[in-house]
Amino acid sequence: MNRVFAALMASAALFATPADASKIFVSNEKGNTITVLDGTSFEVIHTFNGGQRPRGITASPDGKTLYICASDDNLVRVFDTETYEELPSLPSGPDPELFVLHPSGNPLFIANEDDNIVTVVDVHTRQVLAEIPVGVEPEGMGVSPDGKVVVNTSETTNMAHMIDTETFEIFANTLVDSRPRFAQFSPDGAALFVTSEIGGTVSVLDPADNYEIKHKIEFAVPGVLPEALQPVGLRVTEDGKKAYVALGPANRVAVVDAASYEVKDYLLVGQRVWQLAFSPDGKHLFTTNGNSNDVSIIEVATDKVLKSVQVGEQPWGVVAVP
Amino acid sequence: MTFAANSLRGAALAAVLGAASGAAAQAPEPVEIRAAVLRVDSPGPAPISRLDLPPADLGLAGAKLATADNATTGRFMGQNFALAEVVAKPETVEAETAKLLEAGIPFIVVLADAETTAKIADQAGEAALIFNAGATDDSLRAELCRANLLHTAPSDAMLADALAQFLIWKRWDEWLLVSGSHPEDKALAEAYRRAAKKFGGRIVEERVFEDKGGARRTDSGHAQVQAQLPVFMQGAKAHEVVVAADRADVFASWLPYHTWEPRLVTGSAGLRPASWHPAHEAWGATQWQTRFERQSARPARPEDYQAWAALRAVGEAASRTKSGDFATLSAYIRGDQFQLAAFKGQGLSFRPWDGQLRQPILLASGPVTASVSPQEQFLHQVSQLDSLGIDQPETACKL
Numbered sequence: 001m002n003r004v005f006a007a008l009m010a011s012a013a014l015f016a017t018p019a020d021a022s023k024i025f026v027s028n029e030k031g032n033t034i035t036v037l038d039g040t041s042f043e044v045i046h047t048f049n050g051g052q053r054p055r056g057i058t059a060s061p062d063g064k065t066l067y068i069c070a071s072d073d074n075l076v077r078v079f080d081t082e083t084y085e086e087l088p089s090l091p092s093g094p095d096p097e098l099f100v101l102h103p104s105g106n107p108l109f110i111a112n113e114d115d116n117i118v119t120v121v122d123v124h125t126r127q128v129l130a131e132i133p134v135g136v137e138p139e140g141m142g143v144s145p146d147g148k149v150v151v152n153t154s155e156t157t158n159m160a161h162m163i164d165t166e167t168f169e170i171f172a173n174t175l176v177d178s179r180p181r182f183a184q185f186s187p188d189g190a191a192l193f194v195t196s197e198i199g200g201t202v203s204v205l206d207p208a209d210n211y212e213i214k215h216k217i218e219f220a221v222p223g224v225l226p227e228a229l230q231p232v233g234l235r236v237t238e239d240g241k242k243a244y245v246a247l248g249p250a251n252r253v254a255v256v257d258a259a260s261y262e263v264k265d266y267l268l269v270g271q272r273v274w275q276l277a278f279s280p281d282g283k284h285l286f287t288t289n290g291n292s293n294d295v296s297i298i299e300v301a302t303d304k305v306l307k308s309v310q311v312g313e314q315p316w317g318v319v320a321v322p
Numbered sequence: 323m324t325f326a327a328n329s330l331r332g333a334a335l336a337a338v339l340g341a342a343s344g345a346a347a348q349a350p351e352p353v354e355i356r357a358a359v360l361r362v363d364s365p366g367p368a369p370i371s372r373l374d375l376p377p378a379d380l381g382l383a384g385a386k387l388a389t390a391d392n393a394t395t396g397r398f399m400g401q402n403f404a405l406a407e408v409v410a411k412p413e414t415v416e417a418e419t420a421k422l423l424e425a426g427i428p429f430i431v432v433l434a435d436a437e438t439t440a441k442i443a444d445q446a447g448e449a450a451l452i453f454n455a456g457a458t459d460d461s462l463r464a465e466l467c468r469a470n471l472l473h474t475a476p477s478d479a480m481l482a483d484a485l486a487q488f489l490i491w492k493r494w495d496e497w498l499l500v501s502g503s504h505p506e507d508k509a510l511a512e513a514y515r516r517a518a519k520k521f522g523g524r525i526v527e528e529r530v531f532e533d534k535g536g537a538r539r540t541d542s543g544h545a546q547v548q549a550q551l552p553v554f555m556q557g558a559k560a561h562e563v564v565v566a567a568d569r570a571d572v573f574a575s576w577l578p579y580h581t582w583e584p585r586l587v588t589g590s591a592g593l594r595p596a597s598w599h600p601a602h603e604a605w606g607a608t609q610w611q612t613r614f615e616r617q618s619a620r621p622a623r624p625e626d627y628q629a630w631a632a633l634r635a636v637g638e639a640a641s642r643t644k645s646g647d648f649a650t651l652s653a654y655i656r657g658d659q660f661q662l663a664a665f666k667g668q669g670l671s672f673r674p675w676d677g678q679l680r681q682p683i684l685l686a687s688g689p690v691t692a693s694v695s696p697q698e699q700f701l702h703q704v705s706q707l708d709s710l711g712i713d714q715p716e717t718a719c720k721l
Contacts, residue, residue, distance in 0.1 A: 095612070113609045114616075116394055136394045137609050155606060156634075156663065157395040158641065173398045175641060178663040179606075198663040225706065227668040249667075 022280045023081065024320045025066055026288060026295055027054040028312030034068065035295075035311040036084070037286075039279060039320065042297055042309055048084050051077045055316045056098040056141075060123075061105045063280075063321035067123075069096040069110070076110065076121070081321050090126050093119035098182075098317075100141035100150060102165060109150045109163075111138035118152050118161075120168055130168040134161045142183030142192065144207070153180035153194055160194050160203075162211055172211045176203040182275075184234045184243075186258060193243060195231035202231050202245055204261060215261045217245075224250050233275035237300060238282045244298070246273040246287060253287055253296075255303050267305050269296035274315070280322040288315035352396070353646035357633055358406040358427045359385035360442070361456075362415050362434035370575045376623075381433040381455060382407045383618040384626030385633050390617070392637030399641050405633070412438065419445050428648040431455050431474075431632045433625055436462040443468040451652050453632035456625060458569075459509060463676040463712060467719035472655070472677040474597075474631040475624075478513035478569075480711035481595040484683030484695035485565070485588055486517035487709070491697045494562040498585070499528045500555075500577070501567035511567040514589070521700070526559040533572045551580035558582070566590040592687065595695070598627035599686040604694070607665035631664050631679065635672075638662055666694075673708070676719040680707035 022039025027050055034054060036046040051070030058067050059081065066079040069092065076090040076099070092099075093112035096119075100109050107129055110119045118138055120130040135157025142151040143165075150163045153176070160183055162172040177199020184193045185207075191214075192205040202217040219229045230248035236258055237243075243256040249272050255265040270289025277286050278300070285298040294308040295315060361381050369375060377383075385405055392403040406427060410418040415434070419442050422430055430446065432439050433456035440462060443452045447470070454462060454473040463477050476484075489495065497518060501511035511528070518525050531554065551573070555564075564581055566589040568574035574590035586592060600611060600621030610630075614622045638661075639654040640646060654660055656677075661669035666682045673680060685693040695710060696702075702709045712718075 095609075113606075114612050135398065136391045137606065154395075155609075156391055157398065158638075158663075159395070159398060161398075175399075178661050178669055198661065198669045227706070 022320060022322050024277070024279070024286055024295070024318060025057060025059070025081070026286075026311045026315045027057040027068055027317040028293075028314055029053055029055055029290070029316040030314035031312030033312040034066075034079070035315070037295070037309060037311075042307065044309065044311065046084060047312065048079070051075075056096065057317035057319050058099065058101050059319050059321045060101065061103065065123075066319070066321070067099070067101065067108065069099055071095055071097055076108065078123075088126065090121050090123060091119075091128055092121065093117060093128075093131065098139055098141050100143045102143060102150075103145065103147040109141055109143070109152075109165075111141050111152055113137050113139065113155075116154070118150075118163065132163055132168050132170065134170070135159050140180060140182040140194070142185055144185050144192075145187060145189045149207070151183040151185075151192060151194075153183050155179045155181070155197075158196075158199075160192070160205065160211065174203075174205055174211045174213065176213070177201045177216075181232045182234050184236060186236050186243075187238055187240050191258070193234050193236065195234050195245065197230045197232055197248065200226060200229050200231065202234065202243075202256075217256060217261050217263065219245075219247060219250075219254055219263060219266075221250060221252060221266050224252075232273075233287075235276045235278060235285065237278070242300075244276055244285055246276050248272055248274065251289075253285075253298065265303055267298060267303060269298075269305060270294045270308055275317045277318040277320050279320045286318045286320065288318050290314045290316060352400045352402045353640075354402045354404060355392075355396075355429075355636065355640050355646045355651075356404045356406070356425075356427045357385070357389070357429035357431065357636060358408060358422045359431040359455075359629055359633075360408045360410060360415070360418060360422065360433070362410050362412060362432075362438050364412055364435065369571050370573075374571070374575075377618075377620055379618060380623060381431075381625040381629045382409070383614065383620075384455075384622065384629035385431055387614055387617055387626075388630040388633035388637065391613075391630075391634060392640070395637060395641055399644065401640050401646060403633075403637065403640075415442065416445065423449050429453070429633070429636050429651075431629050433629065435459075436466060439471070440466045440468060443471040446470060451648075451655070453629075453635075455628035455632050459506070460513060460712065461509065463678050464718035467676050467721065469721045472632075472635075472672055472679070474628040474635070474679045476595075476597050476681060476683055477678060477711050478510050479516060480678075480681075480683055482510070482513035482517040483520065483710045484595040485593065485685065486514070486521045486523055487695045487697040487700050488593070488685055488693050489563060489565075489588065490521045490523060491699060494586075495523050496560065496562045497523055497525050497565045498555075498558050498561035498563070499525045499565050499567065500574075501528070501530055502570050502572050502574075503530055503532045504570040504572070506569040507567050507572075510569050510590075514565055514567055525565075526561050529554070529558070531568070531573045533570065547576050547580060551576055552582050555580070555582040561585065563588050564592075566592075593692060594686050595683045596624050596686055597681060597683065598622060598624045599684050599691050601686065601689055602665070602684055602691045604691075605665050605667040610665050627664075631662065631670070631681075634664065635660070635662055635679075668707075670707075673714070675714045675717045675721075676712065678711060680705060680710075682707065683710060
């Protein structure tokens with residue numbers, strides 16, 4: 001019965017709320033562009049230049065400012081989400097790939113793959129506040145809901161590094177499976193999910209127990225080679241009940257029960273699914289599919305893939321703003 | 323013999339940053355894990371192209387990068403990594419190996435020919451684990467195989483299979499095999515014959531290019547090549563591609579554009595199978611290339627990648643086992659839990675039957691990597707990577 005109710009709610013959302021002005025921004029790594037989708041119709045409404053090799057993409061808490069890691073420009077490009085006007089760039093350190101914005105909207109924590117550091121940048125003064133030495137090839141960045149902890153994953157060191165956001169010092173390190181790509185806290189902060197691309201697992205770390213691993217989620221899809229199951233992007237629903245895991249070249253998104261850590265379903269999306277983002281109302285999940293140049297749209301209530309929308313070349317990251 | 327000191331900075335930082343959670347947190351003294359890279363330079367003619375002249379730090383640079391990578395991780399684990407770099411001649415290799423063994427260095431990366439590599443392994447016995455990062459000979463994985471010897475260099479069979487899969491996928495299955503006259507060329511030609519049989523290629527004709535000695539490079543040497551090589555290639559049976567087996571580097575680089583028929587050249591020139599290429603960018607490889615180039619101020623060679631993979635295997639085992647103990651690390655490296663992330667899109671591991679590192683092989687065409695094998699259409703019941711090279715049922719290695 002719940003399911004029916006949820007489905008009704010979801011389909012209502014598709015047709016109602018014309019006042020919803022939300023937008024979805026997609027960074028296209030190869031196309032050097034940003035595609036903008038309308039949050040209601042899911043149509044492409046605009047495309048603009050995103051700098052050289054745009055990858056990581058995020059927005060300010062008020063949704064007004066868009067930040068993009070322009071990896072080959074070695075800076076963070078900043079745009080107005082309403083006018084698409086480019087604002088002054090932020091320094092990023094070399095080869096920025098992913099970053100995370102403090103929940104307060106400042107500062108920005110940037111992973112610099114080539115330098116084994118995390119750069120902390122004040123988004124207002126555009127000053128570098130700190131450079132934190134981490135492991136080899138820093139990549140994934142996550143922040144705790146209370147903003148006290150930033151997590152960086154280093155791909156060749158195979159660790160999650162927990163950083164105090166006041167002192168900018170590492171206070172804990174946890175070894176995870178090979179090539180950790182992404183870190184995401186549960187909304188209540190009680191669990192930290194770390195995806196391992198080559199290891200093929202998601203480690204669930206316990207912040208209350210010095211970030212020790214309390215569970216490892218594994219994946220298996222009949223007919224898909226185990227090597228192709230490569231977890232990358234991960235998002236947890238606002239109610240904390242479900243986690244979605246992008247499985248890269250397996251072309252699937254896994255749906256995980258965030259309490260039992262059981263994999264409930266595998267949703268077939270586009271090719272080389274990379275990063276994920278929820279719509280502002282949490283009803284839809286957007287996936288970037290790097291090799292098929294599209295974005296798949298998943299209905300969260302039913303776990304159905306509704307449609308796919310063609311975007312630019314090699315979509316990498318995605319963020320939705322209200 | 324000199325030890326690099328980049329582990330010292332790691333130790334100081336570890337104290338500042340705090341050790342990793344878990345067992346390492348209690349370790350007061352950092353554990354030191356020592357390794358060596360030993361390259362044996364034999365006198366021989368220069369390569370055909372001056373672009374292929376070996377840099378002075380060939381292979382050593384890869385070992386150095388792995389040691390720096392390991393040290394960065396080690397500072398969170400309470401582990402230091404040290405590297406001894408040795409360049410020997412054939413007449414000094416025994417004494418140099420003895421020095422490393424006397425110093426108690428348990429991991430030695432070797433860049434040498436197959437026979438020298440086997441001799442070093444015998445000399446080390448149970449005292450050290452040897453990584454072959456140089457020799458591609460199939461014999462070193464078969465009758466010359468050793469229990470204390472692992473191979474990060476791909477075998478001739480893997481390289482030949484990688485190219486064969488691609489050619490078959492292209493439906494270019496009629497090959498003209500041109501091989502050199504040196505023993506290593508003959509061995510490589512045999513690998514191509516085996517690959518043809520395995521994947522359904524047809525060698526329509528074979529020719530042997532005799533090495534008559536002399537300088538490889540002379541001023542205006544191209545004039546004679548242009549006159550002579552097409553004639554050598556004249557009158558062959560109808561073929562779709564030329565497959566060159568020229569490990570001795572005597573003629574293959576001259577073949578493209580000097581064939582009689584307008585045919586593509588593959589193998590030792592043209593489309594070349596290799597463990598690594600400086601243009602490889604997929605699976606995060608750009609980061610590795612940038613790191614290497616910044617360290618060594620030159621593009622990386624396959625030998626550098628192979629030496630890097632060997633010492634990263636040691637580092638990976640050290641962080642996974644939280645140990646510096648030789649027996650523990652050796653067992654882990656060979657075990658089925660071992661998995662090395664090495665910029666090839668999937669975890670790499672060592673084959674238990676001959677110690678060979680399973681790895682995808684790049685197919686490089688000049689400035690880019692044109693493809694990567696295994697090609698996805700070639701399936702395997704255990705690991706697709708085992709569709710490249712000598713599989714368990716066919717191994718001649720008796721450990």
